[in-house]
Amino acid sequence: MEFETYLRNRAAYIEKGLSAEIKKIKNAPQIIIDAMAYSLQAGGKRLRPILTLATAEVFGADKKDILPAACAVEMLHTYSLIHDDLPAMDNDSLRRGRPTNHKVYGEDLAILAGDGLLTYAFETLSNLGSNKKIKPQNLALAIKSLSNFGGVSGMIGGQVADIFAEGILEGKSKRAQILLKNKLFKGSKTPQYFLLPKESKEVSASALLSYIHANKTGALITTAVEIGALLAGATGNNLKNIKTYASKIGFAFQVVDDILDATATAKQLGKSNSDAENKKLTFVTLYGLDEAKLAAQKAVKDATKALNNLKGINKEKLAPLYDSANFFLSRSY
Numbered sequence: 001m002e003f004e005t006y007l008r009n010r011a012a013y014i015e016k017g018l019s020a021e022i023k024k025i026k027n028a029p030q031i032i033i034d035a036m037a038y039s040l041q042a043g044g045k046r047l048r049p050i051l052t053l054a055t056a057e058v059f060g061a062d063k064k065d066i067l068p069a070a071c072a073v074e075m076l077h078t079y080s081l082i083h084d085d086l087p088a089m090d091n092d093s094l095r096r097g098r099p100t101n102h103k104v105y106g107e108d109l110a111i112l113a114g115d116g117l118l119t120y121a122f123e124t125l126s127n128l129g130s131n132k133k134i135k136p137q138n139l140a141l142a143i144k145s146l147s148n149f150g151g152v153s154g155m156i157g158g159q160v161a162d163i164f165a166e167g168i169l170e171g172k173s174k175r176a177q178i179l180l181k182n183k184l185f186k187g188s189k190t191p192q193y194f195l196l197p198k199e200s201k202e203v204s205a206s207a208l209l210s211y212i213h214a215n216k217t218g219a220l221i222t223t224a225v226e227i228g229a230l231l232a233g234a235t236g237n238n239l240k241n242i243k244t245y246a247s248k249i250g251f252a253f254q255v256v257d258d259i260l261d262a263t264a265t266a267k268q269l270g271k272s273n274s275d276a277e278n279k280k281l282t283f284v285t286l287y288g289l290d291e292a293k294l295a296a297q298k299a300v301k302d303a304t305k306a307l308n309n310l311k312g313i314n315k316e317k318l319a320p321l322y323d324s325a326n327f328f329l330s331r332s333y
Contacts, residue, residue, distance in 0.1 A: 003323040010053065011046040017067045018074060021124050028116075035105045035113035036120070040078045042096040047253075047324070048224040049074045054320040055228030055242060058313050065133050066231055068124050069142060073224045075121035076150045080220070082114040084159070121146065125227075134231055142227045149223035158215025165208055165281035209281055217257065218250030241309045245321065248303035253328045255296040258282035259289060260331075300329045 022037050049070035056066040085092040085100040086107060092100055102110035125143055128134050148154055225246035229239055262284045283292040303325045307318055 003320070003327065006320060006323070007045070007047075007050065007327075010050045011044075013063070014046045014049045014053075014067070014070055014074065015041070017071045021068065021071050021075075021120075025120070031105075032109065032112055032116055035101060035109050036116045038104060039082050039095070039101045039113065040075060040117060042098060044096050046074060047328075048077050048221060051221065051224045051246075051321075051324060052228040054317075054324070055225045056232040058242075058310070058317045058321065059229055059232035059234045059238070060314070061228075061232035062133075065128075065131055066228060068128055069227050069231055070224075072121040072125035072146065073220070073227060075117045075124065076146060077220055079114040079117035079121070080150075080155060080159075082110055082117070086110060089159075089163075118150075121150075128231070135233065138230050138233060142230045145223045145226045145230060149219040149226075154215050154219030154223070155217075158212050158217070158219060161208055161212045162216050162280070165205070165212060167279040168205055168208070168281055169279070169285060205281060205286060209283065209286055212281065213251050213254045213283070214247065217254040218247055221250035221253060222246040238310055238313070241306045245303045245306040245325075248299045248306065249325050249328050252296045252299040252303070252325070255283045255292050255299070256328060256331060258284045259292050259296070262289065296329055300325045 018040055022033065022040065025033050025036075052070040052073050053063045053066055056069075057063060081095060082101045084090055085095055086102055093103055094100060100110075101113055105113065122143065125146060126139070128139050128142075129136065150156070152160075222243060226239075226243055229242045234242060261282070283295060287295070304322065307321055307325075310318070
C-alpha cells in the first residue's frame, strides 16, 4: 500500500510537470497542441518518468531539477504509443481507457501529434541546459541516451523487428514476403528467420524475440533510468549496475505485458488485446505462460542483484527501485 501511495503521488507530480511543459508551446496551431495533450495527459501509470526521478534521487539529485527530463521521457513514450496504435501498426482503438489518438483526431493529425511529442521531448530535455545544477557534459550524455534508446538502435529497431515477426510462428511473415518480392530484403526466403543487426547469419525466432524485448519496450525503460543516473552524475560501475537493473526490469515488464495481453480483459488493461489478432511473436506464444512467468521472475531477481551492487549512494533512496521491480512482476494492468 505504501508503494501504491508513492506511485500515485509521483504520478500526480509528473502530471503537473507535463501540463506545465505543454503550456510552454508557442506559435503552433492549437489543434496540434490539443492532439498532443490528448494523449500525453490521458493518465497512465507514469512508470518511466517515475523511474527517472527515483534513480536521480538515489545518486543525490533533487527531483525538481530532474522533472523536465522525466517529462521528456514520458513525451517520447507517448509518441511511441500514438504511432503504435495507428492502423498501419497495431490498429488499436483503445489506449489508457479511451479512444486512441487517430480515432479522435484522424490519422494525419495523430501522426503529427506523435512527431510533435518526439521533437518536443528533446527540446524539453535540452532546456535543462539553463539549470546550473546540471553539468553540461551530463546533459549531453542524457540527450544522447534518449536519442539512442528511442531511435533506430533502440525502440524503433525493436518495433521494426516486431513488425517482421508478425505471423512467423505460422510460417508467414507478410512484410518479409513483400520485400522479397520487390528484392529489397536480403533475408532468407524462409519466413521464420530475420537478419538482426551485426549478425552474419540468420537467427531464430527466439533470438528475434530477445531483440524485440530488449528494444521495443526495454530500451525506453533503460533510458528512463539511465537519464536519471546521468543527470545526477553517476559513473563507472554504478552506472553499469543501474543500467543492468533497468534492462532486467524492462525485460520483465514486456514479458508480463505479454502475459497480460493473453490473460486480462481490454477493460482491465485500458487498451485492446491485439497480440493474438496481429499474430505477434511474444514470450507467451513462443514459450507458454508458465515459462513466461519464470522468465519474468528471474529477470527481477537479477535486477535486485544489480541494485545490491551499487556503492556510495543513499541506500534509503533505493526502496522505490526495489519496489518498482516487484511491481513490474506482479502488476495486473
